[in-house]
Amino acid sequence: MAGGDGLTVGAASSLVGVTVRTLHHWDSIGLVCPSDRTFGGYRVYSAGDIARIHRVLVYRELGLPLESIGELLDAPATEPLLRQREQLVERISRLQKMVTAVDRLIEAKNAGLLLSAEEQVKIFGTNWQPSWVAEARERWGDTDQWAQYAERSATRTADDWSRISEQVSALNDDLATAKRAGVVAGSPEGNALAERHRESMAAYFECSHSMHVCLGRKYAADPGFTTHYDTLEPGLAAWLRDLINANAQAHGTNPETATWS
Incomplete structure (x- = not known):
């Protein structure tokens, strides 16, 4: 910048929360390069460069490799973005399934059996007491065997x-x-x-x-x-x-x- 009000690599690092080493790496691969200069000739990051860094951070948070991020940032058309959006939707779907599975495991670990009282009696017979599951958890809930039981129960x-x-x-x-x-x-x-x-x-x-x-x-x-x-x-x-x-x-x-x- 002619007025010298850009950010040095150290200042940019502090502002966006990444290391100086990371910014140097992104510069070396052409992902985010400081585009302005001070009056003394030092390269600095402009407001547009900082905005690009933030976009990189968003894409990186989504798990995209740096090569793909660079293609997205520099793509002249929307087709790459649409393809990436499809991949992100698929990833979100997989993560949601993982969250659901973890929720069921938590529920199984706490409840012991993911069946209603009526279902338990229907399946295990009229002599079955649904309270037995809570009693078993009280006695053995901290054991490795209960954890194994919960893992199996969560998928059944x-x-x-x-x-x-x-x-x-x-x-x-x-x-x-x-x-x-x-x-x-x-x-x-x-x-x-x-x-x-x-x-x-x-x-x-x-x-x-x-x-x-x-x-x-x-x-x-x-x-x-x-x-x-x-x-x-x-x-x-x-x-x-x-x-x-x-x-x-x-x-x-x-x-x-x-x-x-």
């Missing part, structure tokens, strides 16, 4: 839960039938049933053999779990615990020292 529909419920019912029927038939702990059939039960827990969280033993203890000692299994077949809870212990032993886990890990 009512139909998904219906399929899981049907699989659990089929497994319980097979367990009751096997006990009545005299299947004993440690037998090939008993180990297969225990392993099938352990693998079924993956619908909720990854369950090691050691963790499975801990669950078996709870089935036989916790009145709520014991009643659930013994209603299906008298003595089923303790029998299932024994099956789980024998299967864990066969897989190298000592049931006497097993911990939740």
